Amino acid sequence: MENPKGKKKRKRKGRGGDPAAASFDREVFPILLAAVAPASGPNQRASSSSSAAAAAARLLRRHLTRSPPAPPLSPLPATLVALLPLLLSSSSHSVAALSCEVVGAAALQSMEADELLASDGGVAGGLARALGSGSRRVAEAACNAVMDLSASPVGRERLSGSLVLPRLLYLFSQVESISGVVGSRSEKCQARVSDPNKWLYLITDAVVLMLNSCKVDKLRNLQPGLVRKVMCLLYEVWSKVRLLESSADCSNWKDQFQSRPYEIAEAIFRLSIDRACPGGLEPDEVRKSLFGQKESDLENFVLMYWESSPYLYRRKQSGLEGDPVFTALRNAFDLTTPDAIIESFIQGLVSCPAIASDELNIDSFLHEVHDSLGASVKYRQDVRVVRTRDKTSTGSGIEEHFFDDGMVFLDVAAFVDECKEAVKNGFSIALRGMEFRSEKVAAIASALADLFGQPSVGANIYFSPPRSQGLARHYDDHCVLVWQLLGRKKWKIWPNTRPILPRLYEPFHPLDDLLDDSGGRVEVLHEGDIMYVPRGCVHEAHTEVEDGESEVNTSANYSLHLTLAIEVEPPFEWEGFAHIALHCWLEEQTLGCSSGSINSKLEEQAPLFALLLHVAIRLLSDDDPTLRKACMVAAKLPSFSNSCPTSHSNSLRNRHMSTFIEILNKINNTCILKEVLSWIELAVKGKTYEPVQWMSWLRHLPRQQHGDAAARSIDFCDVLGPFEELLNVFSSDPEQASADFTNFKSRFCRCAAYDDACKSFNMLLHMYRTTRTQYTKGMLGLHGRHRS
Missing domain, CATH: 1.25.10.10 (Leucine-rich Repeat Variant)
Structure with a gap:
């Protein structure tokens, strides 16, 4: 109806x-x-x-x-x-x-x-x-x-x-x-x-x-x-x-x-992840054990040797027993026989999957690798069993591996037996990631990273039989501290012939054929000795047995040493510090400008010009040695914490500030705008993110912007769109765009604040260290550590 x-x-x-x-x-x-329903009264049955x-x-x-x-x-x-x-x-x-x-x-x-x-x-x-x-x-x-x-x-x-x-x-x-x-x-x-x-x-x-x-x-x-x-x-x-x-x-x-x-x-x-590791090793003890008893010893090392030349700290044998750090390390292994040594660091291992260099979210990491956690060790990723023989005309030698690449060792007992057999045949065992497998090594690595103001320090253990050479002659993309734990090993080190330091994640250059095989520095490390090898310095090592000494089943004739690798991640080089300073300055500029400003057009272009300058800084670092060096403004050297800083600490701070000023002057005085625009144009035409992946870590820097300013900020994980905008700005009016960019660059180089950059640098370092520490604790848990 x-x-x-x-x-x-x-x-x-x-x-x-x-x-x-x-x-x-x-x-x-x-x-x-x-x-x-609850009982309504006492008489309810x-x-x-x-x-x-x-x-x-x-x-x-x-x-x-x-x-x-x-x-x-x-x-x-x-x-x-x-x-x-x-x-x-x-x-x-x-x-x-x-x-x-x-x-x-x-x-x-x-x-x-x-x-x-x-x-x-x-x-x-x-x-x-x-x-x-x-x-x-x-x-x-x-x-x-x-x-x-x-x-x-x-x-x-x-x-x-x-x-x-x-x-x-x-x-x-x-x-x-x-x-x-x-x-x-x-x-x-x-x-x-x-x-x-x-x-x-x-x-x-x-x-x-x-x-x-x-x-x-x-x-x-x-x-x-x-x-x-x-x-x-x-x-x-x-x-x-x-x-x-x-x-x-x-x-x-x-x-x-x-x-x-x-x-x-x-x-x-x-x-x-959040378990507190048991105490036993204080950072100050680690410093004294690695660099000497005086507070100034570490600062002298940084000022005189860091990233420049090798350094040997010869330990007195009589003082080793009183060194708690060295003693703790030796006690981590059964040193009675060669077979016992192998069993003490090979048994019970699991693989340590790599964590991305710019990963700062442990939940995200777990999502990526959840189905590979706790897997058996994998050859080359976790362990290498190698010897070097048949030296070439240049003296470098050829590596021979006992196992095939990518081999996974499901049967642990069989793997241990094969390693014992390999060592008897002149092979060395190199186990990576000891900081993930031993709490004592993790404590040493963490203290060392803290001292040098870096996110993390890697640790490998090397066990070699007498009269053998494990790894062939090579250089590393990280600085190394070699700590001899048992026996002795003869090292040969050549100075870095290249002005540019190698950096992490970049391809290795072939060794120089003109390297003088008869030259180089020769050192024999005895138990307790520590040697520093800067990144880029070519080196090789082999074990020797003195005439009249027996090789049969004597642990002393074997060599066991630990390497502590101070890996300088890209954000913590001086190039990274320059990127951070630019980010901080831009944040302050954006917060201070008013919406009705006369230069509103320039303010809108500021994020694009900053992106352009980020690329320029990156290209400068390809040829500038200073930009590739480690930035240590966050280093926790002993005298920095004292109420009356020593002349050494003042020297380090003054050196940091003068380095920053030097970098700003280089940025301001270097005219590579054409090269930068050409690089950006190639990236846009290629429509690939591979060339710009280096800047993805910039997304982690703290932001203070809100509203429209935040909307105009650059997403460093998606820069191809802003790159196209930049090319349009410079193609529509090249002279004006170049003048505006030059003015922008000059203002940054004139007004960038060192202390502001230091603050953000430390915040970023804290985020990196937190994630790396969580990963380390998680892997220690899988190796049965800190369960009691």
Whole structure:
């Protein structure tokens, strides 16, 4: 029927348009509400409460057992969702367990229900209480519900940030031991897994899933004691599962876990990130051990030798026993026999996947490498077994490798035996990433990075048999401190013949054929001696045995040394400091200008001109030695922290400031605009980001801009568009654009503030160090360190 205006009347829907929901509200809701309602008075009989609970359990069971295809409770009635927190917390084990099953069933039936329930704080709290109910049946049902809700990314994210995670960890921490449960290697595997074992598998899977779904920063709120116990148990489970993974006789056991070994490894890594490493080595002790007892020794080293010439710190043998750092290092290895030495640093290794040079988000790193965490060591990436023979006419020699490139060593025992055999045949073992495998080495590397104001220091261990040479003659793209731990080794070092220092991530140049094989500096390092080799200096080393000495099974005739590599990342060279100074100055200019300024056009072009100047600074560094050197304005030399700085510290600060002024003058006086525009034009035509990847780290610099100013700032991960704008500006009016850019460059070089750049430099260094430290702690956790 139509109304007078000719429009059809809409049929008004009654309340509870969903018949299933209306039926639930009429028939089921009252009974469930009665089951969870508190006693109204002291005279209420327990039997009535028990009857209500029994009735509620029957109703929940009936809904759960309804046959498909019609979902029993889809969509979930709002009244049921409101009651779930109480039902999950019911004192009736049947009601609580069945309510957990309802939650899990609903989550699996629809994504909407999953997100609704996982986002409900009351439901999450109810599940947490169910996990701690004390009833195995309820806890298992709650654990299964957590797994079901975690089927979606939203569900995992919501639950990992709730009370569910700490409750799961507490339940898992109550497991006294997993021996006899995981890793049974009986001749015939059990066909049926016992109930206690099923519970362990379930709770382990839930813990791993929740930990890997949680943002790293949220894990800091967990109780340290709880984290420590969970880490120990997870490591024990992971170790057993890794053994089973390589065995073919018990696939039954391997299939009990839903979690893969790399997922358990990721959970261990995450829990390890914020663990405090045990003390024992103070940074000041490391400084004294590496550079000498006087505070001025390190400063003298920096002023006289750093990045310029080799330096040898000859240690007195009588004083080595009183050196806590040297003693701690030697105690990290079993030095009784060559075989024992090999076993002490090869056993129990896992691979250390590389972290991107500009990666400052550990969550992002974990997302990229999660399926490779805890993998077996890989040849060349982690370890090399090499010898150099058949020297050429230039004397450099040819490297021979014992294993094939990319080989993965799944059988650890077999790998150790092969390494022992290789050493007997004149091969040396070079193991990378010792700072990720030993807490003592990690402490030394961290202290050294702090002293030199750099993000991190790498550490490798080298073990060589008598009368052998491991690596062929070469140079490094990082500075190296060589620390002789056992035996002695003869080194030959040539000065750097190139004016430009090699930098990280750039191709290596072939060695100069004119290198005088009879020249070079020769030094023999004895136990405790430390030698510094600057980046770019060609060197080689080999072991020798004096006449009359025996080579057979005598550790003293072998050489064991540690190298500490001070790797200068691009942001922390003087070129990087110049980029940071430009960024800081531009930020101040943008904040200080008014929207009604006469030079509003120039202010709009400022980000483009700054981008142009960034490229110019980069091109300058290709030929300027100063820009490639390490910037040490953040170095923590001892006298810098004293109230009365020494003349050495003043000298260093004055040197830093004069270097900065020198760089600004070079930037201002160098006219390479045409070269810069040509470089930009090639980048735009190529439509590839590879040539401009070097500037991606600039995105990490702190910004103060807001509103329109922020909108005009450059995205350093996407510069091809701004490059095109720059080319258009210079093509439309070349003379005016050149004059404006020259004026912009002059203002920067005249007004850039050293202290402002230092502040941002330190902030960036802190971000880099934080991420590198998190990575180091995570890898130490996977090597079984700091679990106690």
